[in-house]
Amino acid sequence: MSDLTLRLRRDLQAEGVVISEMGKASSGRHTVVTLRLPSGANAALEQLAARLQVSNSCLAEAGSR
16 A cells, blocks of 8 residues: 555544545556545545645545435
8 A cells, every 4th residue: 555545544544534445546656546435524535635735536426415
């Protein structure tokens, strides 16, 4: 696992966010991490992304509210 993946997992768990699925891919200097999180975790994810100085995008799962 990349350092980014480990930091995301550790910091989200410290915020009480349960990660149900996680995947990562890297190409050169770029790493993409895909997470499946509860819908209420968006604020924690946005704060973590700002602290780590990484960009993030959130998509709602089909059929979710």
